[in-house]
Amino acid sequence: MTYRPRFTIGVSLKMYFGHAEALRWFDRVAELAAGHPALLSGAAELFVIPSFPALPAAVERLTPAGVLVGAQDLFWEDRGAFTGEVSGAELAELGCTLAEIGHAERRRLFGETDETVARKIAAALRNGLTPVLCVGEADRTDPERAAADCIAEFDSAISAVEPGAAGRILVAYEPHWAIGAAEPASPAHIAGVTERLAAHVAAVPGYEGSRVIYGGSAKPGLLPKLGSAVGGLFLGRFAHDPAALAAILDETVQLAEVPA
Numbered sequence: 001m002t003y004r005p006r007f008t009i010g011v012s013l014k015m016y017f018g019h020a021e022a023l024r025w026f027d028r029v030a031e032l033a034a035g036h037p038a039l040l041s042g043a044a045e046l047f048v049i050p051s052f053p054a055l056p057a058a059v060e061r062l063t064p065a066g067v068l069v070g071a072q073d074l075f076w077e078d079r080g081a082f083t084g085e086v087s088g089a090e091l092a093e094l095g096c097t098l099a100e101i102g103h104a105e106r107r108r109l110f111g112e113t114d115e116t117v118a119r120k121i122a123a124a125l126r127n128g129l130t131p132v133l134c135v136g137e138a139d140r141t142d143p144e145r146a147a148a149d150c151i152a153e154f155d156s157a158i159s160a161v162e163p164g165a166a167g168r169i170l171v172a173y174e175p176h177w178a179i180g181a182a183e184p185a186s187p188a189h190i191a192g193v194t195e196r197l198a199a200h201v202a203a204v205p206g207y208e209g210s211r212v213i214y215g216g217s218a219k220p221g222l223l224p225k226l227g228s229a230v231g232g233l234f235l236g237r238f239a240h241d242p243a244a245l246a247a248i249l250d251e252t253v254q255l256a257e258v259p260a
């Protein structure tokens with residue numbers, strides 16, 4: 001089954017930009033998105049995940065251009081004495097529609113575990129936020145083993161979802177070793193993992209409409225090599241230049257003309 005938009009293109013700004021820099025980038029991306037044939041034709045949807053303090057400005061500047069906005073994390077409770085945390089309820093109130101959960105950097109640097117990821121997935125879904133669930137093998141291995149790791153992570157991540165609360169998830173396949181690198185994983189490796197992972201996700205009741213996107217040093221030129229093996233890309237550094245993001249959106253238009 002082909003879902004529309006055909007591709008999902010996301011950008012996480014991580015902690016790369018200061019506030020003024022983020023605002024300038026939002027304005028350039030809003031201008032790009034508002035007139036881009038990818039968004040107008042349904043070839044692509046675009047989401048942006050900035051730092052927490054930039055979220056209101058991102059919603060204000062990007063949403064009118066058809067760009068979705070999400071947060072880089074959320075807490076698993078909706079209210080209470082949790083100093084420093086941000087709830088899914090507040091994110092939804094701000095106009096966010098997505099929440100990134102379980103990025104490799106949060107696992108490696110901030111103690112994120114399978115258990116906390118599962119609680120956060122449940123929190124996102126009960127607050128109407130689409131989780132951007134990051135999965136991926138820690139060390140280089142073959143696609144079969146990498147896919148098995150990712151499938152186990154996915155199954156664990158949805159294990160705390162409340163009955164009746166299942167919903168669409170964007171599964172970002174990000175091999176840890178390809179994040180922050182010079183080049184992405186090879187197209188053959190990516191496809192070998194994403195096709196197995198997507199087949200698994202599609203067979204889990206309640207998660208219809210979910211899709212698998214690839215992240216980890218993704219840049220212009222990668223998507224045409226992957227074609228229908230992925231549902232899109234999750235970009236980091238290589239989207240800091242809006243021209244590179246425009247080039248990737250151009251690629252979605254060309255690929256959308258080819259039947260899935």
Ligand SMILES: O=C[C@H](O)COP(=O)(O)O
Nearest residue numbers: 012179180216217236237
């Ligand atoms: O969240 C995005 C990914 O971790 C990719 O980042 P990167 O393209 O800078 O490696």
